[in-house]
Amino acid sequence: MRSLRNQLVLALCVLVSVVGVVQGISSYQLSRAGMSALLDLRLEQAATRLYSSGLADSLPTIAARGSQPEGDIVVTIWKEGVTSPYRSTEPSLALPRDAEPGFATRSVNGENWRIYTLREPSMVIQVAQRSRVRHELTEARSMNTLWPMIVLVPLVWIAVLLVVRRALRRLTSLGAQVQAIDPTHFKTLSTSGVPTEIRPFIASINMMIERLAQSIETERKFIADAAHELRTPITALQLQADNLQPHIAPGNRERFGELQSGITRSGRLIAQLLRLARADAALQPDTLTRVDVSKVVVEVVAEVLPIAMKRGIDIGAEEMTSAHVRANEADIGIALRNLVSNAIRYTPDGGKVDLSVHLRDSMVWIEVVDTGPGIDEALLPRVFDRFFRANTQTEGSGLGLSIVQAIVNRYDGMASLRNRDDGQTGIVASVGFIAVP
Ligand SMILES: Nc1ncnc2c1ncn2[C@@H]1O[C@H](COP(=O)(O)OP(=O)(O)OP(=O)(O)O)[C@@H](O)[C@H]1O
Ligand SMILES: [Mg+2]
Incomplete structure (x- = not known):
């Protein structure tokens, strides 16, 4: 329940449900009351029409007992001074003649009836309907008023979930942006599309x-x-x-x-x-040029050749794909020099150092492979840390790889160091920069 999204969704769904239930109950009640009033009106109208139009006399004198469908209304007409009904559509139903004028609910023949009594000087007209029939009619109609709510409330729940999720998505993405802040590449967060409150x-x-x-x-x-x-x-x-x-x-x-x-x-x-x-400083855009990577590799190899030869290390560049990057040429040289100087420094006399350039996934990769002792896997993740040295017998400041990392960061490139996996000991050090045509 710590999540803002869950709290919002829950609160809104409960609110919508409460509104739905209250609305449902009230529309159900109103519809029932309305239906009941309509049915009453029908009874009253039937009685007054029978009287005012003089139709009372045209009702059949003796209707068959129990011939009326259950749902129909029953009409009974009494004449002044006569004890038995003058006319009745259902003679088996003994409606209470003495019922008060207007509406009444009475039990007749073991059933509840809604009765309208019209008392005129010449006659008494009673129109009645089974309470059960009325109940069924009103109930069925009123239940129908609940359907829109029953369908709408779950739909609103889904809508609430979607709306809240959408509104908070920007917040989630901001959280991810904050988390991804790179201490070497400070970038302020964009406020576009951010809710005003945030x-x-x-x-x-x-x-x-x-x-x-x-x-x-x-x-x-x-x-x-x-x-x-x-x-x-x-x-x-x-x-x-x-x-x-x-x-x-x-x-x-x-x-x-x-x-x-x-x-x-x-x-x-x-x-x-x-x-x-x-290398940590901000890049000056006016120092950027289209750099021929192979040219830099050849230059660096030529530079270290005398030291390598002195130590009997066979250094060479074999696979050289022609590739270009947009950078400050000195930066590429410094990064490469650090990798090559490591390869030579940590490879025993008589070893081999191979350089290669290839294109992969629109990146130019420069790889330096040596035949040295490699690095303990446990220490590998720390080699790019400043002043970290895995091998203290050989001299060094522990900054070379940090410089490489700082340079690749400048160009949104990548640097990696791993032990060889081709059966030989040694390191595969590589730097990748975004290729340009
Ligand atoms: N090719 C390699 N073979 C074996 N160990 C390596 C290799 N490259 C780097 N290392 C290990 O990684 C550590 C860090 O390398 P890094 O280049 O950052 O520092 P350094 O070589 O010690 O010092 P600097 O390059 O600043 O003179 C090194 O001390 C070394 O132990
Ligand atoms: Mg070094």
Whole structure:
């Protein structure tokens, strides 16, 4: 009963049912009273017509007993001073002559009769009808007045259900929209078609979304600025260390080497941080071009070829479908470089890294397959998290895949990482972007 829809449907259906029942009962009662008045009118009219038209005398003197159908009215005429009826359409029925003028209900021959008595100086005319017949007539007619209600009420229930469901559908879809808000892609909710009562609610959610997006943007800018600012001193430090190298005493060479690699590591971390902050920023539409994906793949392979060769890793791009995407070319390069650098970094010497490009479901997929150890299935869902590292023996900042994710988000693309399922160990890393002709 927490659901607004159920509450509304129940309340409206109960209301409709109550109105239906009340309306049904009252129309039934009114119809019965009306029918009864009509039947009375008929008795009264029959009596007055018999008297005023002088037709009373033309009734047969001796009617056969019990010859009248049950439903018919019985007429009995009495003459002043004579004790037995002067005329009667049903002689077996002894109507009470002394009945008060007007209408009366009396029991005659063990049955209830509705009797109209017209008392005139020369005669008494009594017109009677069985109460049971009257009851059957009024009952049957009045029952008929209930049919529209009996049919309409369930129809109104269905209508209520449909109307309420339709009215709340927009609310349900809004709920789904709120649930689907992507923290990397803040979009305010649309108010078109939203019921007026819900608008203030949507407006406050939108305000909150905007504030959240703003604070995330401020934070992103801070990280980007900090990383950018840190680059210069780190470069200077590296330069100074390089200049100092020839002057280091042989006994201190090892420790100095550690210092140098520490500086290099910091430099890499800062560079990755800066890339991530940039990939998170809103896309500048004027930087978009039609990018030839194969060209980027060839460039990246050429870039890493020296490192791969040094480690005896066979890197190649075999299946290369010609495909284009609309993007900032640098973004595609950065995403791919991160995947390829992972493949090379985590694949042991003498391994193999294969790149391929294919079109599937109007998406361009770039796939990087390696022969490394793969990743523990339990850790796979977390590899796109910032600073997450599944393998701590090899150096890295844990930001590469977060950068890939941020870049695909920018273009409504997809990124995925899975273990190979062709019997070999290794990773299949892929990114998909929307293809353009
Ligand atoms: N091809 C791969 N084979 C095995 N493990 C992988 C592979 N690619 C990624 N991983 C695992 O996923 C983790 C996250 O990768 P990610 O690229 O985000 O960070 P990183 O490589 O550690 O650091 P960075 O790329 O920023 O220098 C890695 O630490 C590694 O354990
Ligand atoms: Mg990496």
